[in-house]
Amino acid sequence: MKRKEEALIAEHSCLCGEIHSLWLETPMAAEAKPGQFIGIYPKDGARLLMRPISICDVDAERKKLRLVYRAGGAGTKEISGYKASEKMDILGVLGNGYDVEKMKGRKVLLLGGGIGIPPMLLLARELDAAGIACNAVLGYADGRDFLHREFDTLCNTYVATMDGSLGTKGTVIDALKENMLFSDIVCACGPMPMLRAVKEFAKDTGMKAYLSLEERMACGVGACLGCVTKTKNTDPHTHVNNTRICVEGPVFDAEEVLL
Amino acid sequence: MNTAVTIAGVELKNPVMSASGTFGSGHEYSEMTDLNRLGAVVTKGVADRPWEGNPTPRVTEVCGGMLNAIGLQNPGVDVFIERDIPFLKQFDTRIIVNVCGHSVEEYLNVVEKLNDQPVDAYEINVSCPNVKQGALAFGQDAKVLEDTTRRIRDVAKKPVIMKLSPNVTSIKDMALAAEAGGADAISLINTLIGMKIDIEKKRFVLANRTGGLSGPAVKPVALRMVYEAAHAVKLPVIGMGGIACAEDAIEFLLAGATAVAVGTMNFAEPRTMEKVAEGIEAYMKKHGIDDVKELIAAVQD
Numbered sequence: 268m269k270r271k272e273e274a275l276i277a278e279h280s281c282l283c284g285e286i287h288s289l290w291l292e293t294p295m296a297a298e299a300k301p302g303q304f305i306g307i308y309p310k311d312g313a314r315l316l317m318r319p320i321s322i323c324d325v326d327a328e329r330k331k332l333r334l335v336y337r338a339g340g341a342g343t344k345e346i347s348g349y350k351a352s353e354k355m356d357i358l359g360v361l362g363n364g365y366d367v368e369k370m371k372g373r374k375v376l377l378l379g380g381g382i383g384i385p386p387m388l389l390l391a392r393e394l395d396a397a398g399i400a401c402n403a404v405l406g407y408a409d410g411r412d413f414l415h416r417e418f419d420t421l422c423n424t425y426v427a428t429m430d431g432s433l434g435t436k437g438t439v440i441d442a443l444k445e446n447m448l449f450s451d452i453v454c455a456c457g458p459m460p461m462l463r464a465v466k467e468f469a470k471d472t473g474m475k476a477y478l479s480l481e482e483r484m485a486c487g488v489g490a491c492l493g494c495v496t497k498t499k500n501t502d503p504h505t506h507v508n509n510t511r512i513c514v515e516g517p518v519f520d521a522e523e524v525l526l
Numbered sequence: 527m528n529t530a531v532t533i534a535g536v537e538l539k540n541p542v543m544s545a546s547g548t549f550g551s552g553h554e555y556s557e558m559t560d561l562n563r564l565g566a567v568v569t570k571g572v573a574d575r576p577w578e579g580n581p582t583p584r585v586t587e588v589c590g591g592m593l594n595a596i597g598l599q600n601p602g603v604d605v606f607i608e609r610d611i612p613f614l615k616q617f618d619t620r621i622i623v624n625v626c627g628h629s630v631e632e633y634l635n636v637v638e639k640l641n642d643q644p645v646d647a648y649e650i651n652v653s654c655p656n657v658k659q660g661a662l663a664f665g666q667d668a669k670v671l672e673d674t675t676r677r678i679r680d681v682a683k684k685p686v687i688m689k690l691s692p693n694v695t696s697i698k699d700m701a702l703a704a705e706a707g708g709a710d711a712i713s714l715i716n717t718l719i720g721m722k723i724d725i726e727k728k729r730f731v732l733a734n735r736t737g738g739l740s741g742p743a744v745k746p747v748a749l750r751m752v753y754e755a756a757h758a759v760k761l762p763v764i765g766m767g768g769i770a771c772a773e774d775a776i777e778f779l780l781a782g783a784t785a786v787a788v789g790t791m792n793f794a795e796p797r798t799m800e801k802v803a804e805g806i807e808a809y810m811k812k813h814g815i816d817d818v819k820e821l822i823a824a825v826q827d
Contacts, residue, residue: 268557271796308794313590315741315794342587358796485585485592486793488558490550492570492599493585505601507578514554 269361269488271308273354277331279347282413286382287347288323289334293357296325296332300364301390302456302479302518305334306487308356309342310349317358318342319484319513321456323385324392324417335385335414361487362517365454365477367393373451375401376474377422378439378465380457384414386479390454391421402448406439406457440464450474454518459526466521476521482512489514497525527810528817529803531565531784533762534685534710536646538565538620538785541818542775542803545766545789546570546624546649546689547596551610552617558796561617563803568787569610571626571651574635576602580656581733586722591741591768592790593720595656595734598626603636611643620646622687626654630664630674634681641683648684649764650675653691653716655738665691665716668703675707685710687764692718692744692751701755713764713787714755715748741790742768749781756782756823770798772805779806782823 274293282288295305299322306317324333338347349355367390375394379387384405394401403418404425410432418424426434427442435442439461442448449472455465456479469476482494495502495509500523502510508525510516529540543566549555552567561567579599586593601609606623614621623645627633637648652665652674664674671688679686688704690697692715704712717738722731748767756763765783768790769775775786791798810818 270558312742314587315590315790316587316592317793483583483585485594485790486548486554488554488796490554490570491548491585491594491793492579492596493582493594495579495582495584495599505576505578505599506605507576507599507601509578509599 269359271356271358274357276349276351276353276355278351279349281347282335283411285338286413287336287338289336290331291334291355291357292331295357295359297329298360299325299332299389301367301393302364302386303360303362304517305332306358306361307334307346308358309345311345314342314345316485317487318346319361319481319487321386321479322389324389337382358487361513363515365390365518367397367399370394370399370452371397373399375399376443376448376450376453377401377403378406378443378453378455378457379403380406380439380461381408383455383457383461383479386456387454388414388417391418395421402450404439404442404448406442406461407433438464440468452477455479463526466526469521477518478521478524479517480512480519480524481517484513487513499523499525527807529807529810531819533764533784534647534687536620536685540565540803540806541779541785542799542806543622543764543785543787544568544792544799545787546651548789548792551606552614555792555796559800561619563800564619565785566620566622566646567614568622568649569606569624571598571600571624571654572603572606572636573598573600573626574603574632574639576600576605583732584734586731586737588720588722588739588743590743591739593722593732593737593739594717595732595737597656597734598654600626603639607639607643611645615644622647622649624649624651624689626651626657628657630677633674633678637678637682645684647687648682649687649689649713650678651689651716653689655691655693655717655719655736656734662691662693665700666694668699671700672703672707675704675709679708687711687713689716690714690755691716692747697751698754698758701759705759705761709761711762711764712755712759713766715744715751715767718744718747740768742770744768745774749777752778752783753781753825769802772802772809775802775806776809776821779818779821780823780825784822
């Protein structure tokens with residue numbers, strides 16, 4: 268059940284640059300599926316809206332969940348200042364998430380670009396737990412390869428950097444081609460140009476693609492219709508071709524969405 | 527203690543309702559807040575057919591509020607009747623349907639289809655700033671507003687609440703025009719037209735360029751307008767604009783509102799309306815007020 272509740276900060280640290288790692292103690296950890304997200308509220312009363320952040324990981328006891336986020340705007344910068352043992356208001360668990368069951372018996376490739384990398388970690392963990400073989404390609408701007416080591420413990424991990432300082436020079440698709448990582452299913456999260464390229468590439472090579480989208484959100488629960496994406500088929504809420512990323516997504520079959 | 531109020535013959539168990547567009551038709555928030563605690567659910571705008579709404583980005587936060595330019599995406603009245611009314615009927619609350627259209631005919635199509643449905647009142651959205659054709663055009667000219675109100679009043683079998691825009695020179699004139707057209711009540715304010723620019727990209731943040739400003743940032747403006755409108759007409763007034771807590775709601779009642787609506791703050795705290803209803807009761811208890819109606823327009827110099 269979706270709800271707003273307080274969560275205790277267990278750990279909060281900067282991984283590199285603007286990238287922060289936040290472990291929260293919350294019963295939502297027991298419910299979280301890979302690809303789902305949490306809304307985290309700033310405390311400054313002038314900032315009303317939750318910040319939607321994908322769930323990066325949960326601990327072994329499923330009592331804590333981890334958010335890895337970029338403090339790019341004033342709200343996330345404020346959030347990055349809160350310390351362990353302080354409390355945060357969170358809204359969750361939000362969105363649909365990846366369906367790991369559907370991937371059984373298939374070869375899976377995970378693609379994460381920049382701040383799209385974190386949700387792929389929990390997905391890698393759950394695929395590993397379900398005995399599903401997967402490879403991951405992580406795309407970074409430069410050699411600051413946050414979360415790389417965590418992925419290494421769960422799957423074969425490849426890296427692409429735009430400046431060539433680590434792994435393949437170029438995009439996650441360049442690394443995919445270089446390492447011949449063709450699979451049955453590709454799961455991707457990252458900036459829109461990357462998702463468009465993944466959609467195109469998957470179509471050309473006959474891979475099934477699931478994409479995790481983001482959009483500016485207000486409510487996070489499907490009431491405001493702020494965060495829609497264009498769809499091929501009629502959407503279930505409005506019966507037009509605009510479906511809600513926060514409820515029907517953020518994970519979509521690439522063939523379903525018009526990017 | 528009596529918390530009930532009456533708007534155009536419709537009794538509400540308490541004066542707290544949702545503001546249109548922030549609460550869907552209640553489905554999404556029903557797992558987080560008790561709809562039975564609300565005086566009424568005011569639905570998101572319903573048109574005579576599905577509307578796609580505007581391109582994204584449609585929403586963005588600003589200091590103390592937010593801008594939206596959803597463009598009234600909605601499934602249309604047929605889906606509303608089939609899906610949303612049966613859902614809302616499960617709860618002990620009133621149903622006020624917000625009606626939108628590009629033309630008077632489109633408003634009338636919706637009203638005609640809802641006339642025999644178990645809903646309690648219509649709130650006519652003549653004030654949405656995010657739809658190019660119609661909508662706000664009906665709410666910015668007093669003569670057009672009066673005519674539109676009259677044409678809807680002639681067809682409607684339920685009370686007609688005209689929702690007024692704050693984007694006008696004189697809110698008093700608009701309230702008087704709605705009254706002259708036969709409105710049973712008025713509600714205000716809709717959002718104030720605003721803008722936000724991303725200085726790094728040198729682009730408008732919203733695809734629509736402009737959006738409606740809501741949230742606590744608008745409250746003083748809304749309160750002043752509710753006061754002016756309530757003192758210009760004899761109609762009951764539903765006051766809204768940035769209400770975040772019971773204290774805010776009580777200000778609106780004292781300014782002359784018979785009921786209040788909570789909008790943007792539902793996003794910040796899904797239980798805001800329940801808390802406002804509880805807080806009004808606590809205030810009444812503390813001040814020895816037996817009937818919430820004693821608060822309406824009780825502000826003094």
